[in-house]
Amino acid sequence: MNLEYLDKFKNEFSEYTELRYQKNNNVRLSLLNGDVISNIRNSSSGISARVYAGGVWGFSSDPETGETNVSNVIRAATENARFLDSRENRHAMPLIYGSAEGYHDFSSKRKKASPKEIIGFLKEIDAYLLKKYPDLTARSVTMSNLDMEKALLTSEGSRAYSLIPRSLLIISLTLDKGGGPVDLYDVFGGFGQYEDQFGIAEDFYESLDLFYERLREKSAGIYPDAGEHDVILDADLAGILAHEAIGHTTEADIVLGGSIAGEYLNKQVASPLINLVDFAHTARGQQCPVPVYVDDEGTEA
Template sequence: MSMKQILHNLVHRQSGYVELRWHKRTSQSFVATKGRVDVANTSTTEGVGVRALVDGAWGFAATADISEPSIKRAIQQAQANAALLAKARKGHTIALKTGRLCTKDFVGDGFAELQQMQIADKLGKVIDLEKQLAKSSQRMHTAKVRYTEYMEEKAIVTSDGANCSLKIAQPELALSAIAEKDGQRATGGKGAGVSGGWTCLFNHPTLNHVVDDIAKTTVDLLDAKYPEGGRKKVILAPAVVGLLCHEAIGHTVEADFVKAGSVAAGKIGQAVASPLVTMADSGQESIAGYAVGNLPFDDEGVETENTIIIKDGKLVSYLHNRETAAEFGVNPTGNSRAWLFSDEPLIRMRNTYLLPGQSKLADMIATMDDGYLVEGAGSGQADSNGEFMFGCSHVWEIKNGKKTNLLREATLSGIAFDVLKTVDAVSSEFQWDLGTGHCGKGQPAKVDAGGPYIRCEINVGGRQS
């Protein structure tokens, strides 16, 4: 009997709302550096998470023992936890909006390909890429290559009708380098992640000529100066636009943050960005088809969708789970996600992006007197008040309509909606480019982000003389 069938049989013996989620994650992780293999690891985590809604309160329990008696005990525990909490709640009782509950079984592209691939081939490729990067320049001090894959298998059954399963593969590859000259060092790197197989991963545009690109940029950065700090006109590359969408806007429109008073609260229908800006978060993106946050349904069993957040500059939607959808009187958007079986679902993003526009990058540069082209997205963070910061590995100076000097890393900051109001050009070129690593919100989540090139004004953190 499949796990979905076992869960289905158990759920239908319960009264009240019960949500059962079986989740098995098998992952492989390899790290090669300095001619060594530092990590060659495989990991399996499997179990069932149970959420019960009793008298308007949530209870959660989880078990790594997937036998029927153990899952039954977890259901009872979750119900007991919910009952305890129901007595303590003073305000409204939790209700759920139904939405489009999924009843399908889904096997993602590339799952079988990765499952059938030999370890020797994957690990061999990682070792080979590290060798290539290490030998790419005499100035190369350290090369490092990391490959991680998640093979996700889930079945979700709820007492009100969700009954679905999935198998998806999420491989990712990241390369980094340290170059050295006369005691000075520079760092660089690139990576890509996809929802798909090995072939799909290596077809990602970011991985085209990746070794040569990293080697050249990292070595060139040895002689680069720092950008000057201050408010600057900039062109943001797709990865940086993705980071802006995710960190600076995406988190503030997660309905749990909205309820806590984020800067997006009460702004539905208001102009929050330039009319050139349309932004979305999608669980089933169709621009490239391989973004790493692609999911057929979320961890409440709700089918995902392409959620438009900002349309022509106006805020039109938040990101919801079933509970906040009921509270806000809208439909759930399929954004409820949990990292492991033992984690409760939270509102999380999937693939967050700005829609492409009409301009060409070359024209955007040619019509700019003074500013920067910002590339190489690093890590980022944002506050509920909309203040964000994110790093970038390098920037290009633009002078009199020409891309000139390569400059060292910078940190960008601003107030999200203020920055989006300054957007005066959006390119037609588009790329997903944030598929490596994880978003953190108590639990990790695999997400992607991207967009076109955009031109705007932003604070650049630099050195003061």
């Protein structure tokens, strides 16, 4: 869907309104020990509208995106907002808003790969593992592709379109270590469609060799002793834990809605040695894995 389609409905906005469209295309192909066990393609989409009136919000959505459906969604969201406003009587100040525009289509410019070609790539990866590491007791090779398409139009002039693709090669290997199996998985790829991330299996052989060595090291490891211990956390793990413990609980809408961290609003919640930075689209000179240039409310990131 393009922005020109959403533009048709701007005259139907009578309050502050956000009109959104989103479509997710998913492809997942999986091999287990060389056999194709999964070949799934699905697509989900819909339209939604959020309307502000007097300090309250009205919302409506529809999985169908025809012109009648879009008009009905706008009307329902507006009616919901006005109904709540008539009951709440908050007489709130008008919203402080801005406007932003953005068009970011990151779909591949290369020739689209067929399912047969993708399966062929996965089979090459699996064949390499089977030949070089015959001691593996199980091999799982999966390709997961997600294309997330969004379009946004607001009553105050924000217009944004984005197609953000992600392609992941997921490998899971298993070794038998006497008393039982030891497995390990890793993920390769990231931002971009399959055509931009993959295609030549040989490019991943060195990474697969290193991955196998990590599995061997894990199989030779010992179980930790129970109890309390002083440990040094790798920066990646520490960052994940800080994100879960602090990041989610201090998101503005969650705090205002009753987060357990609400009483710590505007207070220090962690050691000054811990820094959390929310990068929207660029970090350290590189594009983020899921870049956001204009958010779902029409604010430039």
